[in-house]
Amino acid sequence: MPDWRREVRERFDLPDLKDLREERIIEEIAGQLQDFHEEALSRSLPEDEAEQYAIDRFDWTTLADGLNHSERRRRRPRFTVWTERMEGRLRLRGGLWIGLADTVQDMKFAFRQIRKNPGVTAAAVLCLAVSIGGGAVLYSTAVGTLLQPSPAKDSDRIVRIYTRWEGGNEYSSVSLPDFEDIRREVGIFDQLVLATPMSMNLTIDDQNRRVWGSLVSGDFFRCFGTEMELGRGFLPEEDETEDTHPVVVISYGFWQERFGSDPDILGQQIQINRYPFTVVGVAEKGFYGDSVGMVMRLWVPVAMHTRAAPLLTDIHKRNNHVFRSIICRLKPGVFPDQAAERVGMMRESLADRYPDLYIGKAFTVLPEKEASLDPMVRAGFVQFISFGFAIVALVLILSCANVAGLLLARTEGRRQEIGIRMALGAGRGRLIRSLLGESTAMAIIAGVLAIIIAVALNGASNGVTAPMDLPIAFGTGRTILWSDILFIFISTAVATVLISLTPAIHATRANIVSALKSGDSMLSRRAALSRRMLVMVQVAASFTLLVGGGLVLRGMEHMREIDPGFDSENQLLVSLDLAVQGYSEEEGNIFFHDLKNRLSTLPGVEAVGMAFNIPLSLMSQTHICEPEGYEAPETERLQVMVNTVDEGYFTAMGIPILEGRSFVTFDDEGTQPVLIVNEMFRDRYWPGESPIGKRVKHGDTWFEVVGMVPTGKYFALSEKPRPHYYYAFDQNYLGMMTINIRADSNPLMLVKAVRREVTDLDPMLPVGELNTMAERINFSLMPYSIASGVMWMFGFIAMLLASIGLYGLVAYFVNRQTREIGVRMALGALNSDVLRFVVGRSMRLTFIGLCIGLICATGVSVLASAAFPGIRAFEPLLMGIPLLILILIALLASFFPARRAIRITPVDALRAE
Amino acid sequence: MFGPELKKGSVELLVLSMLKDEARHGYQIGKLIELRSSGRLQFNPATLYPVLYRMEDRGWIEGIWVEKPGERRRCFYHLTRDGKRVLTEQTERWKEFSSAMNEAIGLSHA
Incomplete structure (x- = not known):
């Protein structure tokens, strides 16, 4: 066998x-x-x-x-087999199930198409995913801050009052006497309270810790409608007489974290600034304070300010504006407009009583929805967010244009198939569904990727903390919520609709007869028009992004080039608050002098100084002053930014003395009070004269100017030059100072030694985070580096996609017009004519795209110049370079198809028929 | 004898119906089709085996190796649940199609 x-x-x-x-x-x-x-x-x-x-x-x-x-x-992959079986079973069931089976089939087809062109699809999908993911993070930040509801109940009836300075800040702090007068004389409020954030030193079990709390007036919790988890809010008498009722209300979170939710917390004493306060209440869960984004741990009545906020002195002076805002609950039936009117009348009456003090001063009354996020923060935030959304929208449009371009090309490829299916009676709906499959598939992939991107970005942004001791809690700890996921899916759905719109329109408008013919047809002509438009959009978007990225980078460079007026290299900063530790002035003086002596002998330390405000720390102090011999116009308010520094500050900060001398150790309380002014102060008040020996009055004291330093940056790098002067520390003792240490190399090497020296002198004194001046400057520049990075990345991807789109389109033209080109060449057209014909087409598109791009780029520039100081709205070079790059890329993209066009022979042309 | 085009669309139905009552191996299936159609339908085994494998992949039929005493090992195919459902459905559709064809060409009352 x-x-x-x-x-x-x-x-x-x-x-x-x-x-x-x-x-x-x-x-x-x-x-x-x-x-x-x-x-x-x-x-x-x-x-x-x-x-x-x-x-x-x-x-x-x-x-x-x-x-x-x-x-x-x-x-085939198991999944494919599984879907096939699934589809088969659905079809067997018949009825509506067949529709579902069709969808499964469409999706399968779609994924197969995607697999055929993985590179281009991946780029397009990634673009889509990043824009949706980025949008989700921006949205979540916006929801978390701008749209976050006020912490007050029934907040429609809440308004906040700020001081408005003519030609200056509209939302400035308020003074206690203004508050008292308004409370007494404007009778349209149910409650009227003061609140201001304050850093306090808390001692629990011999452990010291700085926490942020609020100094508030007695009706605070009633005004906000805050319930108490335990105990009570403040009683009226607890805020009437100073220094008699040391009581504190703590937050729910703080009660949980620090006291393990101790049910017997009421009546216990905690040491605030080394003074015993009795806990009388725990605020309800979720109540974080009066301002969105600022998390307070405890609240103390204003009457206890000498203990809780020893830095606040003379709070009863009418010109001492130390409270962040007055928060008012309107009586039922009273509208915010009426409140603004009444407060305005009150201002007039106050100006009559104290004419000197109300020059250029008025009140701003804001409804709660505009004030629950501090209005100073809100303005900057809105600009940043809207700039971010503009970029995201641009990238989203770009991504959709890309994907639509891809799909259009595919629909074009399926033209005959669609014609045949229509001829065989395929329903229009069924056809559209089959065409939507691919975009839906892309959108699904993009949506899933977007969630991953959003989670990652959210994690990264939560990790960012300011290198300063501030109670800011924007986004911190915020996780992606259902609302964010919903947002992602809504954006994905919108993107899908946008993506599918053009191909679907073409498919439904297809003329069967012309579709069946392989030559020129309505469908292909329309499709070609759409593709041209899409390429234009891509060119425009990539141009805009490139210009935007360049602008922001230029802005950052510009900021880096700005001379802050001091040497920011190798500076280590240590903030110490002796006041809250209960140090007397004498003890504090001894402590600071001892510490500076110890620090200056450490190896690696070049100089040691100290200041109340370190520049660029987002903190400032202003005083009203009278420069001798200067006659101020009636409307001018002589409010000048001031600082208190010791004799070592200028050397340690590398600030040169232009005239006169620096402070010296004998500038103390027993000698003539002295000041050092900056150049701008001299130019403003004594132009062309030497300031040395001149006098400045603050309060009742005349200070003599002994030196002049160059004008620097004090609050922000972008600020305009402003008058500024310094008090001598020995003549103006303050318990809270920042020591700045200039090292000879990396200042972070000194961190351990500095901590040790402080602890040696006072083991109980809390030392917060030590950071360097460079870190603070980088932090202030972070929005720039993020924005430019993002824009350039997208700009580059956009450029790539635009060039692919352009190449595809030109190649398609050449293919379609093989006959025309062949005939032209047979009739004697030169190579250069054909080149001009082919390249000219793509260049026309590029130019139109660039023109649209120029308009968009100008818009983005205007937005960018508002969001990032230091950017000019029009930078010819930054427009010129991307312009040239894109023209070059367009030429390159059309070069290869054009070369093919030149090689077309009449025989090819005939064969194409 | 019929041309291949006419048979093409009906191979699956044919194979499924051969397995309706009992499990059979490839040779039996081919023979049974020939027998039941009085020799008018003949399948080259070259066409039959790929069809069997494809239907097995789809989960309509399942092949099991059986060794009977005194015989060599053979692969017997039987219908799965899906296969039975497909058979019913395809039979229905075939009935509709053939009656429609008959009516259309005027044989319905013949």
Whole structure:
């Protein structure tokens, strides 16, 4: 008997088969051969004929083809097989299930299409995902801050009052006497409270810690409608007489964290600034304070300010504006407008009583929805967010244009198929669905990616903390919420609609007859028009992004180039608050002098100084002063930014003395009070004269100017030059100072030694985070680096996609117009004519795109110049370079198809027909 | 005898119906089709086996190796639940199609 297995093996080749599978097939076929052989033998055929009979039963080529084909199908991914079975089952059920089966089929087709062009699809999907993900993070930040509801209940009835300075800050702090007068004389409020954030030193179990709390007036919790988890809010008498009722209300979170939710917390004493305060209440869960984004741990009545806020002195002076705002609950039936009117009348009456003090001073009354996020913060935030949204929207449009371009090209490829299907009676809805499949698939992938990106970005942004001790809590700890996911999916859905719009429109408008013809058709003409428009959009968007990225980078460079007026290199900063530790002035003086002596002998330390305000720390102090001999116009308010520094400050900060001298150790309380002014102060009040020996009055004291330093930056790098002067620390003791240490190399090497020195002198004194001046400057520049990075990344991707789009389009033109080009060449057109014809088309598109881009870029520039100081709205070079780059890329993208066009022969042209 | 085009669309239905009552191996299936159609339908085994494998992949049929005493090992195919459902559905559709064809060409009352 023949060896049938060997026969089978010899007769066909099954390259796609795995060994086991091959064995099974061979065994089965060999068995069948044997059956045929036995059948032949049973019909009494001789052995050799029976063998031949069996072999002839099989068409071996067909068998090999069939098996290889079914094996290829077999080795499809399990998911594909599963969907196929699923689809089959759905179809068997009939009715509406068939629709679902169609959808499964469309999606499968879509994913197959995506797999065919993975590179281009990946770029487009990534672009889409990043823009949606970025949008989600921006949205979540916006919801978390701008749209976060006020912490007050029934907040429609709340308004806040700020001091408005003519030609200056509209939302400035308020003074206690103004508050008292308004409370007494404007009778339209149910409650009227003061609140101001304050850093306090808390001692629990001999452990010191700085926490942020609020100094508030007695009605605070009633005004906000805050319930108490335990105990009570403040009683009226607790805020009437100073220093008599040391009571504190703590936040729910703080009660949990620091006191382990101790139910017996009421009546316990905690040390605030080394003074015992009695806990009378725990605020309800979720109440974080009066301002969105600022998390307060405890509240103390204003009457206890000498203990809780020893830095606040003379709070009863009318010109001492130390409270952040007055928060008012309107009586029922009173509208915010009426409140503004009444407060305005009050201002007039106050100006009559104290004419000197109300020059250029008025009140701003804001409804709660505009004030629950501090209005100073809100303004900057709104600009930053709207700039961010502009970029995201641009990238989203760009991504959609890309994807739509891709889909349009695919629809074009399926033109005949669509025509045939329509001719065979395929419903328009079914066709559209099948066309939507691919965009839906892309949108789904992009949506999933977007969630991953959003979670990652959110994590990264939560990790960012300011290198300063501020109670800011924007985004910190915020996780991606359902609302964010919903937002992502809504954006994905919108993106899908945007993406699918053009191809779907084309498909539904298709004319069957023309679609079936392979030549020029309505569909392809419309499609070509859309593709042209999409390429223009891509060019415009990439240009805008490149210009925007350049602008922001220029802004950052500009900021880096700004001379802050001091040496920011190798500076280590240590903030110490002796006041809250209960140090007397004498003790504090001794402590600071001892510490400076110890620090200056540390190896690696070049100089040591100290100041009340370190520049660029987002903190400032202003005083009203009278420069001698200067006659101020009636409307001018002589409010000047001031600082208190010691004799080592200017050396340590590398600030040169231009005239006169620096402070010296004998500038103390027993000698003539002195000041050092900056150049701008001299230029403003004594132009062309030497300031040395001149006098400045603050309060009742006349100070003599002993030196002049160059004008620097005090509050922000972007600020305009402003008058500024310094008090001598020994003549103006303050318990809270920042020591600045200039090191000879990396200042972070000194951190341990500095901490040790402070702890040696006072083990109880809390030392917060030590950071460097460079860190603070980098922090202030962070929005720039993020924005420029993001814009350039997108700009680059956009440029890439635009060039791919342009190339595809030009290649498509050349393909479509093979005949026309061939005829032209046969009629004697030169290569250069054809080149001009082909390249000219793409360049026209590029130019139109660039023109649109110029308009958009100007818009982005205006936004950027508002959000980032230091950026000019029009920078010719920054517009010029991307312009040239894009023109070059457009030329390059059309070069290859154009070269093919030149090589078209009349024969090719005829064949194309 | 019919041309391959006419048979092409009906192979699956044919194979499924051969397995309706009992499990059979490839040789039996081919023979049974020939027998039931009085020799008018003949399948080259080269066409049959790829079809069997494809239907097995789709989960309509399942092949099990059986060794009966005194015989060699053979792969017997039987219908799965899905296969039974497909058979019913395809039979229905075939009935509709053939009656529609008959009516259309004027054989319905013949």
